Structures are given as C-alpha cells and as structure tokens.
Amino acid sequence: MKITKVRARTFEWKGKTVPPQGNFCSNAMDLLYSPQETMKTFRFHGWTVVEIETDTGLVGYGNVALAPRIAKEIIDQYLSPLIMGQDPWDYEYLNQRMYRATHAWGRKGVGMAAISAVDIELWDLLGKSVDKPVFKLLGGRTKEKIPCYYSKLYRTDLNEMQKEAETYLKQGFKAFKMRFGYGPAHLQQGVTENLKSVEAVREVIGYDTDLMLECYMGWNLEYTKRMLPKLARFQPRWLEEPVIADDIDGYAELNAMNIVPISGGEHEFSLYGFKQLLDRKAVSVVQYDTNRVGGITMAHKINALCEAYSVPVVPHAGQMHNYHLTMSTLASPMSEYFPMFDVEVGNELFYYIFDGEPVAEDGFLQLRDDVPGLGLTLKTEYLDQFNIVE
Ligand SMILES: O=C(O)C(=O)C[C@@H](O)CO
Numbered sequence: 001m002k003i004t005k006v007r008a009r010t011f012e013w014k015g016k017t018v019p020p021q022g023n024f025c026s027n028a029m030d031l032l033y034s035p036q037e038t039m040k041t042f043r044f045h046g047w048t049v050v051e052i053e054t055d056t057g058l059v060g061y062g063n064v065a066l067a068p069r070i071a072k073e074i075i076d077q078y079l080s081p082l083i084m085g086q087d088p089w090d091y092e093y094l095n096q097r098m099y100r101a102t103h104a105w106g107r108k109g110v111g112m113a114a115i116s117a118v119d120i121e122l123w124d125l126l127g128k129s130v131d132k133p134v135f136k137l138l139g140g141r142t143k144e145k146i147p148c149y150y151s152k153l154y155r156t157d158l159n160e161m162q163k164e165a166e167t168y169l170k171q172g173f174k175a176f177k178m179r180f181g182y183g184p185a186h187l188q189q190g191v192t193e194n195l196k197s198v199e200a201v202r203e204v205i206g207y208d209t210d211l212m213l214e215c216y217m218g219w220n221l222e223y224t225k226r227m228l229p230k231l232a233r234f235q236p237r238w239l240e241e242p243v244i245a246d247d248i249d250g251y252a253e254l255n256a257m258n259i260v261p262i263s264g265g266e267h268e269f270s271l272y273g274f275k276q277l278l279d280r281k282a283v284s285v286v287q288y289d290t291n292r293v294g295g296i297t298m299a300h301k302i303n304a305l306c307e308a309y310s311v312p313v314v315p316h317a318g319q320m321h322n323y324h325l326t327m328s329t330l331a332s333p334m335s336e337y338f339p340m341f342d343v344e345v346g347n348e349l350f351y352y353i354f355d356g357e358p359v360a361e362d363g364f365l366q367l368r369d370d371v372p373g374l375g376l377t378l379k380t381e382y383l384d385q386f387n388i389v390e
C-alpha cells in the first residue's frame, strides 16, 4: 500500500452557537489583568480533518483540533511531502520521520498536533486494510464495554447545574466532571463560590458516584494549596490541571500533598514529556489526547509507560482516536465523554463533523468488532454550516 494523496481541510463552524453562561470555566487567562478577554480564548470552533488516499483505493480520516488552520499549513507544507509515496504500515518510521524533521520547531504544541492528525489517519487506513477495528491492532478488547464519565457541568447557575447533573444521573452515568468558575482573582468570595458549586453537584449525585473537578489551568500553586484541604470532604476522584502545564514542579508539589489526586497531561505533547510527569510523580492520572501527543503510535507507547508506573490513563476528550486506545489497554479504566449539545465551547463539534462516534448508554460506550479502522465517516448533514478551508 502506498500513499498517493494527502488532503487537509479545516472545518470552521459558522452555525448557531450557545454563548457560555455565568463564570463558565476557569482558565489560564484568568490570572491576567484583563479578565474580559478570558472567555474569548476559550473556544474551539474549528477542526482540521486529514484524508489520505492510497493506491489500494482506501481512504482514512485523521483530525486535529488545536490551532486548526496552522495545523493544516504544517500538514500541507511539511508533513505531506514526508509521507507521500510511503507505506502506511511503516507507521513507526513515518512518525519518527515527521517528529524528527520538524523537531526544531514542532515537538510540542501545534506541530505535534499536526503530526498526530496524520498518524491517526494512518492507523485508520491500517485497520481498513485488514478489515479490523484499530483497537484490535493495539492489543484488542480488554473491556466488555468502556465506562465513561459525563463531562460538562460548566459553572453556571447552581440550580441549572443541579438539573443538568440530575438529568444525566438518570441516564445512568456513574461519574461526572464539573468545572470551577472562580480562581485567585475572585478572592475569598470565589473560594466560597467554588465550594458551593461542588456541594451543589454532590447534593444531587451523592457519594456513590465519582466526581472530578476541572480547573483548566485557571488556578495557581498558592490558591490550589489553600483549596485542596477544603475540597477533600467532597471526595473528588481528581483535581484536574490546577496550574499551567509547564509548571511540573507545581503539579509535583500538589500531588505530594496527597489530599486530592492531581490529574494532568491534556496539554503535554510527547513521550518524553509524560516520562517527566511520571518520574516527578506530578500526576496521579494521565490525560493525554491522542490528537496532540503524536497520534496512536505515540499514545500506545504512553499507555505502556503509564502501565509500568501504575498510573491510570483517562484520555482527554473521548472521541474515537482515544476510545480505541482505552479499549485496548488495562492502563486505562475509563473514558471522558462529551455529550452532543448545541455548539458551545466546541467540544461537541466532533459530532457535527463525523458520523460513527459511539453514544453512551447507561454510562458505558461500546466499540464494534465489525467496523474496520476508527469507524468514522464524514457527516454530510451539517456541511453547509461550516466554512471549509481547502
Ligand atoms: O474535557 C476537558 O478535560 C477539558 O479540559 C476540555 C475543556 O473544554 C475544558 O472544559
């Protein structure tokens, strides 16, 4: 099998969007003087889709969500010439070729995300070429079905959050992730508000259900150290990304406090980066995203690394490129799950671009044994609501 054509297209949503309500979600910009800007950066309304054709007639799909127009340029200008005419089965070589050829500028951030999209696509092709789902090429089925956690519960009105939690509790979810709306800039009143929101959600879901708490890098070390003892009574399964991704010392210090397990890795980009996090015992849960860390080839290696360090992997964002890895490793106990909603932050956009994403039933996801590759096709239903950059 030889690669004959590489096509990267950016899908930019121009349809209806729901404006975020309330304080919504803390994030890294909250630490700056100009808080009115912080929500503007918190939008992911574009996605780059990579399609690669081969001389066998097979076509696969990969995707990247970070800085999608820039990722497209990287694929067009740098990555496409490196893989053209090559055999997708040489995926380790091709991954290293892309990683090393762009190393001076591409090894973290959007460069790595672009490589990820190509690599994910290659695995889709591999599965299709042998008529097997990707998870069967990675180790096969390690779970009858994948437990997943409901991930939304942004900080809006507390009654609204409670209604949302109640609705999805009734649908059978046994684990939930909620977002904090306040950070250091909101002083003691923000501390009170944050605690009230956790209390409100726990009141609805009880204590036989997992609760995860998301900071999205919107806190700092000092604030988190004050918050951890106050949060302990709510028995969170983890506190996610309290500080910015580069502050590995901060993660290590917080995790060593052993009050609430600290999770992270959603903004880490390489096998070496994860080894550093693990060596430093900086996180108790690893949350890579396959479409950031170098694709399936690299995520598979990170799974093995985490297994050896006995640190569970719960990938960021769900979605097929992550689900196949979760299905095929014991290092991964469950998946994140974004339900389909009207377009808001943009986490939902995957459903508007692709058909084939599994829908959670009673808190579980299923991957089919009889669907080759990743199991995704391009959706036609919403095409006219995207600006498509060729
Ligand atoms: O799902 C997560 O873990 C994220 O950080 C997603 C982001 O949209 C924050 O809600």
Ligand SMILES: [Mg+2]
Pocket: 214, 216, 240, 241, 266, 316
């Ligand atoms: Mg997160």
